[in-house]
Amino acid sequence: MATAPAHLIAPSPEVRDELRRRGGDTAQRCFQCATCSAVCSLAPDERPFPRRQMLMAQWGLIDRLAADPAVWLCHQCNDCTVRCPRNARPGDVLQAVRSMVVERLATPAWMGRLVGKARSTWPVLLGTPILFWVVLLGLTGHLAWPAHVTAFEQVVPHLLIYSVFLPVATWVLAVTFLEGGRFWAFLGSSGPPRKGSFLGALLPVLGEIGTHRRFADCEAARPRRTGHLLLMWGFVGAAVTSGLLVIALYGFGSKMPLPLGHPFKILGNVSAVLLVAGVTVLSWQRLARPEVSGSTTAFDTFFLTVVLLVIATGVLSEIARFALPGSMAGGIYVAHLSFVLTLFLTFPYSKFAHVLYRTLAMTHERMTRAD
DSSP, rough: OOOOOOOOOOOOHHHHHHHHHIIIIIGGGGOOOHHHHHOOOOOOOOOSSHHHHHHHHHHHOHHHTTOTHHHHHHHOOOHHHHOOOOOOOHHHHHHHHHHHHHHOOOOOHHHHHHHHHHHHHHHHHHHHHHHEEEEEETTTTOOOOOOOOOSSSGGGGGHHHHHHHHHHHHHHHHHHHHHHHHHHHHHHHTTSOOOHHHHHHHHHHHHHHTTTTGGGGGTTTHHHHHHHHHHHHHHHHHHHHHHHIIIIIIIIIOOSSSOSSHHHHHHHHHHHHHHHHHHHHHHHHHHOOHHHHHHHHHHHHHHHHHHHHHHHHHHHHHHHEEESOHHHHHHHHHHHHHHHHHHTTTTTTTTTTTHHHHHHHHHHHHOOOOO
């Protein structure tokens, strides 16, 4: 009688230790009662989660977790966490797993480690871009600013900004494509085969993400849906505004800065308000309702801090142009460019990367869904 082939499972104490460091230490309390999978409204009936993922986390099976779409289909509703009889906090555990997967897929690996350890590396992540801009402006002779700044091109010429951000954006897109390709291959390495077209599955997923429809099915952390929607559409608005400003400047020869009543200016300011509101809602939820919002880690805090710094220095730059001496207005604007550069450079390695991986996981789920 033939026997089934043996499958070797090699537990990893190192991965378990890293999971504990990232806030997933409660995984060891889990005794596999499956309450979490039973109460999760997002888990499909044919492939429920997160009970199985909790077991893999206990064993430190990061390779299997990296290839498991359920890690990203989880929206950290924390319905499982508030009902867990052992307080194993599955939502927090999968949050820690996601940060480990982001670091594992990082290209280059050292950037993933640098952002993944933001608790201790934040001075490098924030300070290096500031130093870079100061040195660049000094070498190009642009550190002497007028007594009163009327346009920020007097502080940093547009050509200099493009010479920095266009290569950085190209590099980030290339890295994102590589990491996304690796993750897509991981997803397809096990489980049912994908069927249909990628684009056909992606389009409805984008609609889901645009409305955060799945968040509406959450109970414990449903208010987080509002914060995430505000933050997402604030970023979309800011990106669209940046593109429109380039078109206005070079396509129509518009003179900068645009008046406050200009539609592009209004869109940019509305986007800033959405970003501030989103960060405020999410921060308030974490502070006021930590039991349902999940644990706060340096990985989360760093991302929200950078977003706040970008918003704050952007708003202050506009105010400083009218109300402060040129030296102060210029310094605030350079700080703003530095924080924007940090946001760009850390995109594939920070919480921003969730946009990529969750989108691909949801697309994979649609393509493998049972008919």
